[in-house]
Amino acid sequence: MKKRILLFVVFACFIVVSCDKKPVPEPDIPEVTVGAFVLNNGNFGSNDASLTFYNPDTKTPTYGVFQSLNGKKLGDTAQDMFIYGSKIYIAVFNSGVIFVTDRSGKLIGEIKAEKRSPRYFTAYNGNLYVTYYEGYLGKIDTTSLSLMSTVKVGDNPENVEVANGKLYVANSGGMNYPNYGKTVSVVNPSTMSVIKTLDVVDNPTYLAADSKGDVYLISIGNYNDVPSALQKIDTQSDVVATISNVQANWMSMGANDKLYIISSQYDANWNTVSEYYVYDAISESVIGKFITDGTAVEKAYSISADPVSGNVYIGTSDYKSNGDMYVFSAAGVKIDKFDTGGLNPIGVYFVTNK
């Protein structure tokens, strides 16, 4: 078995190397971002999820990467993508499938579970963990690409994050309007059992972990009298605290424990007005507004921070035409803007030379 893994890894490396046509990276070469995959969620029911590859050096996007490499479409509503080891995992929610590709996007396999709709991933100790919207957390063997076990968590789980050897699952209860979920499940990744359930603000959805063992959580609220809330879970004590000095709707943990936040509010005509903030997870304070060059970014849809280069990608969407992606430096200066080639760019996922 071990031999097979080794063989496979060697083979996968060979593919990556042969595609990039670069020499095998020497250990002393610093890690740099060589590519950014933009995942377009698509329009529900249109089977138009797609993958765009963006080369940050040449600033060129390549559209429809999945379909051109594999001859078939990605499916309906791609929700999350995870680059782990030599493989990429793509959760296509409404199609109920996880596609597994190599680091170029070429299909290796797929993971399908009957009546299970994958949402979000995380990884720990060589295994991949996925939330299923039907109320489960699944554990996946990254070699055999099989679902090893599942555990029942809360209703309609969204993000899953790992910290301090524990998995945190945000139970949104998003299908139970207006009685949204109010819990985060803490799961033991090896035994796949729920250790405890934490009480949080309504509709917990996004999670992000920092390097010192804190997990940040955004609850979206109930769209009515409960507003969205940023919370912090101390994973030593599993105590939840609300961070009240910044309003947050979406976040991404970037380099040096900087948390990038989309903060949106409605005006009187239901137009969304967005601001972007940087939060320092070490000092636990808001540094300030992220964009420093005066660039206006409207219709914010997603924010993704490159943990290696420090660049920050803000995706925008009007839900009816292809999204735009704004690329900013860590200093908040616009580097580039490109059409994402699909509807609703839900996230950017980074490939490095290592």
Place this chain on the structure above:
Amino acid sequence: MHLIFKKRVITMVGACFMLCLSSFAQSKGDTVVVKTIESKEDSTKIRTISESKVIATSKPAPTLQTAPVQVVDRSAIERMGISELHEALKSFSGVNIKDYGGIGGLKTVSVRSLGAQHTAVSYDGIAISNVQSGQVDISRFSLDNVDQVSLVIGQSDNIFRTARLFASAGALEISTIKPIFVESGINVAAQMKFASFGTYNPSLTYEQRLGEKWSVSVVGDYLTSKGEYPFKLKNGTEETTQTRLNSDVKTLRGEINVYGNFNKGGKLSFKGNYLDSERGLPGSVVLYNINANERLWDRNAFAHTKYEVDLSEKWALKSSLKYSYAWNRYTDINEKYPSGKVDDRYAQQEYYGSVALQYAPYKYLCFTAAEDVFVNTLDATIPECPFPERFNSLTSIAGQFKNERLTVTASVLGTMVSEKVKIGTAAPSRKNLSPAVGISYKLSNDYNIRVRASYKDVYRVPTFNDLYYSRVGNINLKPERATQYNVGITWSGQCPDKGVDYASISVDSYYNKVKDKIVAIPTLFIWKMMNMGQVDIAGVDANISATFGISSGLQLGISGNYSYQYAVDVSDYQSKTYKHQIPYTPLHSGNMNVSMLSKWVNFSYMLSAVGDRYALPQNVPSNRIDGYFEHTVSVNRGFELFGLRLKIQGEVINLTNRMYDVIQYYPMPGRSYRLTLKINY
């Protein structure tokens, strides 16, 4: 593909026009001769009726109207050998039918790219309403007891009608067959339809005369279909054959009509109608996932009564009352729901009354006024349903001048809507005035060529879903406004020496503008209904039809229509969809029908041609849906056996087994067959 298709459609329609124009260029005359071979009588019978009589029998003569009116009557239905209402609508230009596929699939009608919510649907003169969604599913109607279907675009010249029928950009008017007693006082007809995909549809009609003044008719049918049909699914370079699942249908329809005719004392009618249906909703085809468990139940009942009377030489009155109850239940079984399923019920009620008066002081002049008052309610089991109740008052005033050469029609409609809710805040009251004017002029006494021009200002009041649907609804919505301008030229006549019994041509060009279009706009996490859209629509509709008497027992009919619709989103010039063609609107579309009627057999061929469309607002290749040609043939024959009149009809629908979508990922059936047997006593 795109260009070739465009060329083919234009060439085809163009050729048809040139052919017909050249053969009728010399014909003239005012008398309309309508030749029909009526299967109901099962004898070849030629009726000659004058133009004025055509109007008197309320069959609109399309070429005389100030606004475009298109009609398919019973004889055309028989001639074309069609069995479904949406097939009849293919004879009309300027119409988009949204068809979600299969027997149980939702079918809605949009006129000239204005959206289905701007199309009123009336059944025997009374509007069918759906205040919840604002659009009527026409698949609920059977074509079997339909006498005539007409489509008015803009304001009808028939101004003696309910105020409600003044209130829409387009009106689809369905009239049912009234009993005609030839010898006995009882008519019985039984019919059985068999069709592909496990479809059976028996129906029974019973008509009886009750004395001198009264008659009654009862019509019922039951439709059952498995609805599982194969389709080809293209996914990148892969193509697989799959089966449409969860598309079964069971529908029971029944109707009772009582007619009273008191001559000078007026005409009274009563109608009771019931529909009970259960269907699976196959949903859109989702790649890699065949799970479909949605089901829909409908129970609709309505009763209406109409009374019309000539009060004097100059005054006439029409009045009607209606009550309708529409209940539906939607279920979906899926583990995503915390309780494992969704089970929602909705009930709409309408109480409706209308009075219309006509005053015709002089030969060419006529005035009408109508007042409609109605109340709509909605009850639902969904969370936070505010149980809205809407009070509507519609008042129309119209005048018409009409002589041999000139027709001028003008009208104004006043609307007052007020609402109350049991929970939350109701939308504010609304008042509106909307005018319409139309003119038709015959260019010379010798040639029956008329020109026409019309203008109509309409708006649609937001639906209950627009205003109150959980989270999405917005009570501050303004009405959605549409302005219609039309200019056209029409010709009708005959040329018996050239074998042309009757022919007509009309070409209309139009410009529509939709302002404050009600659209769902995404905010950060939820969608909200807003008056954000603006659409510019320019188009051309052309219709042609002709019947040729080849010999005494052989008649040939040709009809065709072509529609050009340039309908673009002009909401926001910074948007990537600015000036892009709006979804599901082909730039070019057309239909053609060739029918041959003989003593032995009647044959009909129909062609539907629809150009490329876009499934989403952005006109990029990934959103494009390919155009298609659909060919259908129908053969029927009537004969007598043991004193019974029988008719047998066979149809092959989508002859070439063309795989196509009307709505993206709602595949339409390929080739299918239908066999109808009818016995009249």
